[in-house]
Amino acid sequence: MSVYLFDMGGQPIAFRRTWTDPFVFDLDGHWIGWFPWDDNDAVDIDGHYLGTVVDDRLVRRNDWYQRPCTGTAADPGRVERTGRPPEPHHFHNCFAYQDVRVRHHA
DSSP: OOEEEEOTTSOEEEEESSTTOSEEEETTSOEEEEOOSSSSEEEETTSSEEEEEETTEEEEETTOOOOOOOOOOOOOOOOOOOSOOOOOOOOOOGGGEEEOOOOOOO
C-alpha cells in the first residue's frame, strides 16, 4: 500500500510507494521529488529543496538552509497509488513548518 503524505491541515498531497522509496509523487502519480541524502529532506526534480517528511507530513522547514544536491535521479516514470489515505496523525509542530506547494501537472 502507498505511504501517503499530508499537508499541515491533514489533506493528502503526495505519496511514496513504500517508506524507503527514494521518490515522492503527487496524487496523480507524477514524480515530484526524491530523497538524495540519508534523511527525510526531499528535493524537487530540479534538485531544489521540496520539503521534509515529518511523521506523515510533507512540509517545508522554516529554518531550511540551502544544501547542495550534487546527484541526479533517473525519472521513475508515472506510478499508480494503492489503497486509500488513512487518517493523518496529529501534527504538533505547526509553528516550525509551512505547507509544501505541490505542482500539479496538466
